[in-house]
Amino acid sequence: MAMKWLALVAVVFTGALLIYGVSDFPDWGSADSPANGGIEGAGRSVSQTFIQETKPLTHVPNMVTAVLADYRGYDTMFETVVVFAAGMAIFAVLRVLKTVDGQHSRVIRDRSVDGDHQRIIVGTTCKILIPVIQMFALYVVAHGHHSPGGGFQGGVILGASFILLGLSDGMETAMERLSEGKFVAMAAIGVLIYAGIGLLSQFVGRDFLDYGALQPLLGTPDEGWARSHAMLGVEVGVTFTVTAIMFAIYVNLASKGELKGGL
């Protein structure tokens, strides 16, 4: 009970701090706010700059992707690292390495019993749906330059397709497709791809994650296309990590870290 009151005090205190912080914001729709170009000497606003410069400089029609993967590349890289770290934390907390053989904490339901319609109907539907979901996930990743989408969304959808397989056909089936070693490696490889592209542009002689430096390596007509292609590479890295970590979190949570049985 005391904890509850303590929590209430903490929440009220934090809320009051946030509301106090709001008083420093520019007014609603104010012309003086940085977003609307109010800073003297700046010439034009932040949003205007992105709207005008993104397309000619990076050849990416979807500004959000360009801002996410290029202008804000550090932020997105560490978001990916956070996802990776969350997955590793789940492993550290939940994964049980030593189990006495044949002694699971839960009775695994025998799904092969005759007349188990659940398995037939749901399994067949998932068999139809999972390829479509995976295709859609890859489309979301690859088409992120032109439409809403990108590494995070595509990765989550791809991970969800494996989770769906685990839910419908049993965790063993899903783990055959994406075993523990594979998804741990995938998660690490994703972060490596992202940081590797950043380091590559550093080796060429420019700043970390300055994709324009990759132009001679990629052989593109100008720096904009190099940035566009490097963004796709970065998104692929994010997809690797997010897919693997989503599936890792699910299998650990669903089986209490034993990676057997499942829901």
Added chain:
Amino acid sequence: MVENFNIIILVLLVVTAVISLQVKDLLSASMIFGIYSFLICLLWAEMGAVDVAFTEAAVGAGVSAVFLIATVFNTKRKSSD
């Protein structure tokens, strides 16, 4: 009209947030949390932030509901407070 739509969604958001905190059955709480995610996804899509709405639909309503239900399945179903 669009402002009214926003306000309706915002009111429903507050209602679902309070219900998901108040309800004793944790499975119901996680389902209502999924509804909350869908509502906020709707709000973002309606405000034009399609990328964020897409992420919220995939992560909040899709995968995190599964995580929560998997957790409830392996722990107690009743909330103690």
Added chain:
Amino acid sequence: MDQAGIITIISVALIALGLLFFLGAAIGLFRFPDFYARMHAAGKGDTLSSLLVVLGFAVYQLHDFDFTFSTLEFNLQSWKAWMFHGDGLIILIVLKLIAICAFIMITSPTCTHALMDAGWEDGIEPELKEKGANALAKDIDG
């Protein structure tokens, strides 16, 4: 009546019908006596009404569609212009909506089935005329 008017009437009729079925599903969900009857109302009403509403959206997209194909000629140039800058884009949206319809048609009944099956495994008794453990078996047999 011009094309836009007819299209609007068809799409509004489809969406209104869908909303009507939604209302039926919602009333059924609250008024039916037991779990299975409620799921039946929700499953069937939901599938049909979502289908109708999405089909209504698909029809509405044809608002500016040129059904006479007056700009389309039998050469690659005109075909490309039609596909990527003209009415082909509308067809693309309609196809996407129809694909959504197909997925609703596959997933929604499966979902209902899975929920019903989970309820049955959990031991929820259907409401029958005759009470008792074997009442359902008797009901099915005779």
